Structures are given as C-alpha cells and as structure tokens.
Amino acid sequence: xxxxxxxxxxxxxxxxxxxxxxxxxxxxxxxxxxxxxxxxxxxxxxxxxxxxxxxxxxxxxxxxxxxxxxxxxxxxxxxxxxxxxxxxxxxxxxxxxxxxxxxxxxxxxxxxxxxxxxxxxxxxxxxxxxxxxxxxxxxxxxxxxxxxxxxxxxxxxxxxxxxxxxxxxxxxxxxxxxxxxxxxxxxxxxxxxxxxxxxxxxxxxxxxxxxxxxxxxxxxxxxxxxxxxxxxxxxxxxxxxxxxxxxxxxxxxxxxxxxxxxxxxxxxxxxxxxxxxxxxxxxxxxxxxxxxxxxxxxxxxxxxxxxxxxxxxxxxxxxxxxxxxxxxxxxxxxxxxxxxxxxxxxxxxxxxxxxxxxxxxxxxxxxxxxxx
Amino acid sequence: xxxxxxxxxxxxxxxxxxxxxxxxxxxxxxxxxxxxxxxxxxxxxxxxxxxxxxxxxxxxxxxxxxxxxxxxxxxxxxxxxxxxxxxxxxxxxxxxxxxxxxxxxxxxxxxxxxxxxxxxxxxxxxxxxxxxxxxxxxxxxxxxxxxxxxxxxxxxxxxxxxxxxxxxxxxxxxxxxxxxxxxxxxxxxxxxxxxxxxxxxxxxxxxxxxxxxxxxxxxxxxxxxxxxxxxxxxxxxxxxxxxxxxxxxxxxxxxxxxxxxxxxxxxxxxxxxxxxxxxxxxxxxxxxxxxxxxxxxxxxxxxxxxxxxxxxxxxxxxxxxxxxxxxxxx
Numbered sequence: 001x002x003x004x005x006x007x008x009x010x011x012x013x014x015x016x017x018x019x020x021x022x023x024x025x026x027x028x029x030x031x032x033x034x035x036x037x038x039x040x041x042x043x044x045x046x047x048x049x050x051x052x053x054x055x056x057x058x059x060x061x062x063x064x065x066x067x068x069x070x071x072x073x074x075x076x077x078x079x080x081x082x083x084x085x086x087x088x089x090x091x092x093x094x095x096x097x098x099x100x101x102x103x104x105x106x107x108x109x110x111x112x113x114x115x116x117x118x119x120x121x122x123x124x125x126x127x128x129x130x131x132x133x134x135x136x137x138x139x140x141x142x143x144x145x146x147x148x149x150x151x152x153x154x155x156x157x158x159x160x161x162x163x164x165x166x167x168x169x170x171x172x173x174x175x176x177x178x179x180x181x182x183x184x185x186x187x188x189x190x191x192x193x194x195x196x197x198x199x200x201x202x203x204x205x206x207x208x209x210x211x212x213x214x215x216x217x218x219x220x221x222x223x224x225x226x227x228x229x230x231x232x233x234x235x236x237x238x239x240x241x242x243x244x245x246x247x248x249x250x251x252x253x254x255x256x257x258x259x260x261x262x263x264x265x266x267x268x269x270x271x272x273x274x275x276x277x278x279x280x281x282x283x284x285x286x287x288x289x290x291x292x293x294x295x296x297x298x299x300x301x302x303x304x305x306x307x308x309x310x311x312x313x314x315x316x317x318x319x320x321x322x323x324x325x326x327x328x329x330x331x332x333x334x335x336x337x338x339x340x341x342x343x344x345x346x347x348x349x350x351x352x353x354x355x356x357x358x359x360x361x362x363x364x365x366x367x368x369x370x371x372x
Numbered sequence: 373x374x375x376x377x378x379x380x381x382x383x384x385x386x387x388x389x390x391x392x393x394x395x396x397x398x399x400x401x402x403x404x405x406x407x408x409x410x411x412x413x414x415x416x417x418x419x420x421x422x423x424x425x426x427x428x429x430x431x432x433x434x435x436x437x438x439x440x441x442x443x444x445x446x447x448x449x450x451x452x453x454x455x456x457x458x459x460x461x462x463x464x465x466x467x468x469x470x471x472x473x474x475x476x477x478x479x480x481x482x483x484x485x486x487x488x489x490x491x492x493x494x495x496x497x498x499x500x501x502x503x504x505x506x507x508x509x510x511x512x513x514x515x516x517x518x519x520x521x522x523x524x525x526x527x528x529x530x531x532x533x534x535x536x537x538x539x540x541x542x543x544x545x546x547x548x549x550x551x552x553x554x555x556x557x558x559x560x561x562x563x564x565x566x567x568x569x570x571x572x573x574x575x576x577x578x579x580x581x582x583x584x585x586x587x588x589x590x591x592x593x594x595x596x597x598x599x600x601x602x603x604x605x606x607x608x609x610x611x612x613x614x615x616x617x618x619x620x621x622x623x624x625x626x627x628x629x630x631x632x633x634x635x636x637x638x639x640x641x642x643x644x645x646x647x648x649x650x651x652x653x654x655x656x657x658x659x660x661x662x663x664x665x666x667x668x669x670x671x672x673x674x675x676x677x678x679x680x681x682x683x684x685x686x687x688x689x690x691x692x693x694x695x696x697x698x699x700x701x702x
Contacts, residue, residue: 031650038671041454059671063451147558156651205542205560206651212543333450337670344652351564 004295011291015281021274034059041065046266049275052101053261054328055158055336057093062333066100066264069276073099076280083283083301087258087326095177095331101264102279103300105291107225108322109159109256111249112232114220116242117144126221126246130167130192133221133249137201140220150201152210152219153193155347158329158339159257160223164189166327167251178371179330179338182364190346190360192251197350204351211235214243223248225259226319230296245318247325258326260300298323334370341366438684445677453673460674467678477679479654480662483569487658488637491573491580495633496626499581503588504614518589525582533646536575540647562647564655572656576643580636584629591625592618631694638687659683 005027012023026047028036033056040046041063052060060066073079073090079102081090088103113126118136121143127133137150144150153160162172170185180186196202203219211228213219215236232239248254263282265275281287288299289307298319299305310316329335345363348354445467447453449460471477506518524532539546540561548558561571595618603613619626640658648656652665663683667676 034669034671038451038454041451044455059451062671064455205563206648206653207537207541207543207560207562209541209543216543218543333452334670337666337672340652340665340670 004297007294011287011294012278012281015278019274019277019281021277023278037063037065040266044268046268048266048269048271049278050264050266051104051261052264054093054259054331057101057262058331058333058335060264061100061331065267067267067269067272068098068100069102069265070097070099072272072276073102076276078280078283078285078301079276083303085258085300085302085305085320085323087323087328088260088300092328093262093331101262102283104261104263104282105288105297106258106300106323107227107260107298108258108319108326109163109223109225109248110318110322111246112214112222112224112228112243113246114214114217114243117217117220126244127249128246128254129249130251134192134195134199134201137196137221138199141201144217144220148218148220149203149213150221151196152208152213152222153196153202153350154210155206155350156343158343159259161189161193161342161346162329163223163248163255163257164192164251166255167248167253168192169252173330173332177330177332179332179335179367180364181342181360181367187360188251190349190356193346194349194356215239226296226298226315229315245315247318247322254322254325256322256326258323258328260298332371337370338367341370438681441677441680441684444673445681447674449673449677451671451673463674467675468682470675471678471682474666476654476657476666477659477662480657480659483655483657484638484640484659486569487573487576487640488634491577491637491640492630492633495577495580495584496629498577499584499629500588500619500626502581503585503592504618506585506589507592518586521585522582524579525586527579529642529646532575532579533643533649536647537649540571562653562656564653566655568653568655572644572647575647576637576640579643580633584633587625587629588622591622595621627694627698631691634690634694635687638683638690659686 005025008025008027009023012025016022030053033053037056037060046065052066079090084090084103085106087108088106090099090102093099093101093103111126115126117140118124118126121136121139123136123139127136133151139150141148141150165172165181165183165186165188168185168188170183170189172179172181172183172186174180197204203213208219210219210222210224211231212235214222214228214232229245232243248256263279265272265279269275282291283301285299285301285304285307288301288304289309291297292299292304293309298316299310304310305316305320310320329339332338341363345359349356349359444460446462446464447460448463448466449457453460502521506514506521508514538544542548542558542560542562545561547561551557551559559567562568599617599621600613603617608616639660641660641664644653644656644658644661645664657665659679660683663676663679667673667679
C-alpha cells in the first residue's frame, strides 16, 4: 500500500528463499483502495493475501471480502493474539469472534512540539493536561505573533474529536456497537475542540500544511503520528533537536487512537496454506523489525519493540507507551459516513460560527438515521 | 481519491457521449437524406451495417448503464450486495426522498447552476476572442501561440492541481506571496466562500478554453475567404466583418461548443475535487462531487445512483432545451 509498496518485495525475499513460495506484490496507492476493492468484490477476483488499512476494515468486512481464519490460526504461532500490542489484538480487530484479519503495522497519535519555541515562550515542558495544552497554546500564539498559532487541528481528521471524547471519560459506541455522540463526555470534548477555534489558537484555512506549519513554527504543537516524524526529517533535517514528541495531554485520561494496517486472506483464495505461511512470516518479530528499519512503520508485535533498533530511538519509546493506551475507531460499516457528518458539524461551528447545540442535535439525528 | 474520481467521470462521460451522439444524430436527421433509387434496393441495408457498431456501443456503454443506474437507484445496494446483488432490497423512492431532503444536495445544485451560468459564457467569450485573434495570421509566432493555448486542455489534471495548488496555497502560495510584497495580508483562496468558488471556476475556465479555442479556430478558418472579400468591397471594417460575417457563419461551432461546455460544466468535478485535495468544501461542491462524496465514497450505491439519475435528467433536460432553441433558430 502506498509508497511502502516498493519496499515490500525486498521484505519477502527471505520468505521465498526459505519456503520456495513466490510472492507477487501489487502496490496500489491508498487513494485507490476503495476502487480496487469494489472491482475485486464485483468480479470475485482478488489477491491471495491483502493488506487492509484499519480505516477500510469495516468496508472489507461488510463486503465479505476476507476469509474466516479462526480455525486455522492455532497452527501458526506468530499469529496468536497475545503476540500483539494490547491495543491491536486479533480480538480487537474482530470483535465478533470470527478472525478474518491479523495485525500488521501499528500507528498511533502523540503530541509533536517545537521545544525551541516552547522555551522561547517560557514553557519548560510539553503540556501534560488539557488545561496546560490550552494555556500553552495561548502563550505560543501570543509569542509567535502574526500568522503564528499555538496548536493545529486538521479539519478533516477523523481521530482528534473522538480522542478528546475518550479522554473526557466517554465512549463513542454504545453497548450494542452503535456509534453515538450524545454523551456528556462528547459534549465536553466538543467544547474543548471548539475552544481552540474560539480563542483563535489554530489556523482556519483548510489547506494548512501540517509539516510546513510545524517546520515554519506556525503550528508549534500538534497531534500526529510517526509518519510526521519522517516527513519533518525529510523536509527539514536541520530542525533536529529543536522538536520532540510526548504522550498526549490528559483530560481524565490520555487515551490516543490506534490505527495501522492488518493482513487478511481473500475469500476465495486457493492457496490458503501458503497465504497463512506468509502472514505468519510477516508477523514474525524479526520481519517486523526489518520492516520498521525499511519503511519506518511501527511493529504490531510486542517483542519487536524490544529490539535494539527500536529501543535506541527515544521517539519510538513515546509511540510504544502511547500504543499501550489507545483505542480503535469504530469498526462500523457506516463509520465513514458518520465521521464525515461529525467533522462537518464541528467545522460548521468552528468556521461558519454555527450554533454548537443545534449542530450537535442535527449530528445526532443524522448518526441515528445512518444506523437505522 | 483520483481513482474514485476517474470511475465517476468515466461513468458520466458515458452519459455525455450518449448525449453528444444524440446531438449529432439529430443534426444529421435534420439534413435531407438522398433516397437511393428503387432498383438498387439490395444495398439499402448497407448503411445500417455501418452504423451498427456505434449503435451497439451506444446501447452497451450509454443506454444500458443509465438503465442499470435507474434500477439500482430504487434499491439500498451497498458494498456487501456487490458480490451477490440479490441481497439488495427495493426500497422504492426512498433514495430520492433522502436526496431531495438533503440541504447539501440543493447547495450542490445551486453551485452547479452558478458554475454553468458564469463559467460557460465566460469560456465562450474568451475562447472566441482568442480564436479570432489567432486567426489573423499564419505566421510562425501565431502557430506557436495556438499550441500554447491548447496546452491546458491536454495537461494532466494532477499536474494542474499541483501547480495551481502552489499558486493558491494560503501558507506558501505564490499569489499570497505577491500580495504580501504590497502589504496585503494572506487570503484563503480555496476557502468555503465566494472567493473559493471563483478560484476553482477560474482553473476550470482556463482548462476548458484550450479545446474550445481550437474548435472556434477551425470553424473560422473554414469560412470561405470570398465572404470577407465581398464584405471588404462593400466597405465593411474589421469589426463589422467579424460580427456580421464571421460569427454568423460559425453558428454551428458556437452551438456545438455551447452544448458540450454546458454538459461538461453540469458535470463539474475535477477542479473542485483536486484543488480541495478531496476535502469537502461546501462552496465548491458540484452535483457530481456531491454524488461522489455522499454515495460512491461510502459505497452507498443506491443513493449514489439516485443522484446520478437526477443529474442525468438535469443534463438531458438542459440539452433538449438547447436543441429545441437551435431548431427554432434554423
């Protein structure tokens, strides 16, 4: 998937060498995943093994595209659930008990901050609570002056509003699995989210570029994932030492989101045994470490984090810690549409100055309708 | 997302092609056909064989998809029903009720009408003006200019979006940099505002003129020299010749460009999609984009089809109106 696809053939070379099974890799851009899926489902022809981004997982499940692997798993030790980090296990990915996919790479969100700019604004340490986050954002925006902000909210990011709800002690799914934003915690989270806009601490232009903004100092604090580390290092290697990452600031807790990718087998693959051997190989800790070195993607297996290649990196330590305290976004088939409605409501309040209570009421009825 | 855009555009292109094909058929029918003599009857089947391939193409890629979309629009088909379409249920007109009850749909319709109402006349005036200018000379410079003006039409939309993205970007864009040199504070060119709408339309206009200029130019070149010579002898000046001889004589090209540009702009998609990098922007969301964002992106094929059928009906109605106006003009 995406650019990493080019690195994948090298990763499976050793698998082919030891098993004699040849792997043909097809790399498709993330943006084309849904097209590929619909074509494959309609025609019935898919690959043997496929990488499924967690944001697409519900759609793949709804499409019935993945084979049930539950009865086969005991034969493959590296695919056992307790190998994986606690937030990304087989059970978490397959709450209904039918294991159709296993974890592959993990991803989470942490606080990125410009230590040099924080120091300049008289802030000794990165914020560890909501109150500090807001107060520090005020200080940074004031110290930065015109065109500079204290914080950054990606306007179309699915995770942040829901991270805030979890941190406020709430859930976004009820006991039956239905998504709901009607809780008191969701209201607290919305108020907190909108306070950054109300106090003019975040950019309002939709085309704000987070890497550029972080490098230029326009957004000296923001919440993002390991891919931003790579983007910053590529765009501004000279900035090294002037920025770092920290666990998310806490409301009642500092829960983050866990994302990433999983692996599954196409529903009518004829090479089930070879497929599972490949899955087992890919979830072997040494392969996971090799992939981290090659593509800078976090492992999903616990023991891979103990490898010197990962322990040597202080940022990985922060990611690993945050991964231990992270939730999955809902794996509901309508999540895409629900999330779009949520962000639309939040942006209406933030940018068009719509009434918050009214927007939330509309949102809740839309969400209820979508799940009827 | 560009992939998704492609399927949708392709889907609509099929519709457009069928309408365009219809337009040509109608105009051909308008011309009197020469009857073949009775005794050569056995050969009268030949023309049918010649048109058969295009009729077959039209049926398979034009009419059939429209019918399928019409049927799907009455169901609740989603991704799970794709493998086994029998699982989808007929839900009557519920998709249409949802569509017409959505304020975002009406906003998208308003945007689309606005794009067509402003974009098409501007494109036609600019294209015609440039084509008239380019037709003045056959010199090497003018021929080079012709190629230059055609460039936007053949440049990949991805390249266009990148370049215009760098011009428009509110953080590090060229336009805002130029403004900053004269002390004007940064402007959000692609925001949820009239300015955002204008920025997106400007790129669309720039891109559409390329092809239209070439069509106008070819039509102007096709006007026999004798007419302008006769006009010159009668003492008509340059302007008079242009307005009373050239423009009336390229009526058909004007009509053709008007119809195709209106159809293209009723399906306005690419520019609004790529310039906003796939993000929803209510100010620039056209009907096509709305259908994509609300339907295809979330695999709600029933709902998306209802939107597509509504758009098809709109395009068919507008085109039929144009054809009718044209007929009364002849």
